[in-house]
Amino acid sequence: MACTATATHQAAPPSPEEQVLSALDDARERTFALVAGLTDEDLSRVHSPIMSPLAWDLGHIAAYEDLWLAHRHAGLELLRPDLAGVYDAFETPRAVRGDIEALGPDDARAYMREVRERAAEALVRRGAGDGSVCEMVIRHELQHSETMRQTLAIAGLLPPGEPSLEPSGGADDEWIEVPAGPFEMGAGETGFAYDNERPRHTVDVDAFQISRRPVSNGSWMRFSEGGGYERREWWSDEGWAWKQEHDITHHPAVAVAAGTAGLQSPACHVSWFEADAFARAHDARLPSEAEWERAATWDQQTLAHLGRVWEWTGSTFGGYPGFVSHPYREYSEVFFGEDYRVLRGGSWATSPRVKTVTFRNWDLPQRRQIFAGLRLARDAS
Ligand code: AVJ
Numbered sequence: 001m002a003c004t005a006t007a008t009h010q011a012a013p014p015s016p017e018e019q020v021l022s023a024l025d026d027a028r029e030r031t032f033a034l035v036a037g038l039t040d041e042d043l044s045r046v047h048s049p050i051m052s053p054l055a056w057d058l059g060h061i062a063a064y065e066d067l068w069l070a071h072r073h074a075g076l077e078l079l080r081p082d083l084a085g086v087y088d089a090f091e092t093p094r095a096v097r098g099d100i101e102a103l104g105p106d107d108a109r110a111y112m113r114e115v116r117e118r119a120a121e122a123l124v125r126r127g128a129g130d131g132s133v134c135e136m137v138i139r140h141e142l143q144h145s146e147t148m149r150q151t152l153a154i155a156g157l158l159p160p161g162e163p164s165l166e167p168s169g170g171a172d173d174e175w176i177e178v179p180a181g182p183f184e185m186g187a188g189e190t191g192f193a194y195d196n197e198r199p200r201h202t203v204d205v206d207a208f209q210i211s212r213r214p215v216s217n218g219s220w221m222r223f224s225e226g227g228g229y230e231r232r233e234w235w236s237d238e239g240w241a242w243k244q245e246h247d248i249t250h251h252p253a254v255a256v257a258a259g260t261a262g263l264q265s266p267a268c269h270v271s272w273f274e275a276d277a278f279a280r281a282h283d284a285r286l287p288s289e290a291e292w293e294r295a296a297t298w299d300q301q302t303l304a305h306l307g308r309v310w311e312w313t314g315s316t317f318g319g320y321p322g323f324v325s326h327p328y329r330e331y332s333e334v335f336f337g338e339d340y341r342v343l344r345g346g347s348w349a350t351s352p353r354v355k356t357v358t359f360r361n362w363d364l365p366q367r368r369q370i371f372a373g374l375r376l377a378r379d380a381s
């Protein structure tokens with residue numbers, strides 16, 4: 001049935017500035033919902049030496065928005081120049097964030113609201129520009145909401161009703177054959193992407209196999225019970241040293257999850273060292289980043305359960321050929337080198353706006369706070 005247009009006063013489509021503001025508001029809703037049920041003590045405590053107090057994340061989100069949107073983009077003075085150092089991730093690394101004079105929880109929330117109000121006005125006055133600074137600020141808050149979820153998970157404080165990891169269904173030992181061939185890796189020239197995703201470049205990958213589903217809790221339990229943490233030959237030198245030094249004999253979080261979330265759910269909170277050992281124990285390896293992206297963008301086949309847990313790759317974090325840091329070296333370039341390993345795909349806690357197929361996450365190989373598991377790969381038979 002045709003619907004004759006009777007409404008003559010149709011609302012104008014939202015302007016770019018309105019779209020930015022509404023995305024910023026959505027991100028803020030997510031952030032505030034996460035901390036709504038927490039006490040000041042929960043927000044101020046250091047729950048883990050590798051994580052910031054949650055109140056620091058809050059102040060840092062505001063300081064970043066003030067710096068990039070209000071100051072650098074719209075030309076305003078910083079609202080609180082005195083806080084710039086406190087909330088700079090490099091001047092104040094995670095390890096000392098419990099000791100410094102940062103804002104308390106209520107003041108941090110007030111600072112967030114004040115920055116937002118000023119930034120919003122400035123944005124409407126100055127326009128969104130090409131949108132890239134705005135998008136960076138939106139995604140920054142969304143990325144921190146995942147970081148905060150990691151802290152909350154460690155503290156056992158994740159709010160109820162979170163999406164979380166549901167049982168997946170399907171065996172995790174099914175392989176997909178990906179043929180050899182060149183493909184275009186990385187983000188194209190248009191649209192938003194982080195500097196480390198560019199430039200797009202052609203990569204030739206050999207034929208390989210990749211598992212259709214991420215490794216499950218059930219498989220992890222079999223690995224563990226089958227001597228996974230005792231068989232020296234399955235571990236890298238570095239991984240074995242880490243395991244011995246910290247007396248790691250099993251995976252507590254996976255054991256709990258196997259009982260509660262189910263044997264079929266993807267194993268989560270796995271470190272790179274463990275993922276690497278698991279793969280070797282199964283005559284497999286971690287996919288390289290290029291293999292992962294080829295498999296994820298290849299239209300003939302699909303990777304199942306993508307985006308439920310981050311997937312460790314075998315690759316260290318580096319710049320693509322022709323890399324240019326933008327808009328600041330500290331986003332990615334300072335992490336390039338042999339130390340950090342790349343994760344791909346995104347987790348249940350990652351905003352859909354962040355988890356694009358070219359997005360690169362990274363962390364140290366011993367870290368277990370990330371919502372990370374693995375998908376196996378091996379050379380083509
Ligand atoms: C891309 C998740 C590794 O948390 O260090 C947040 C994202 N950068 N604030 C991080 C980020 C600046 C980054 N990761």
Ligand code: FE
Pocket residue numbers: 060064089140144
């Ligand atoms: Fe940050």
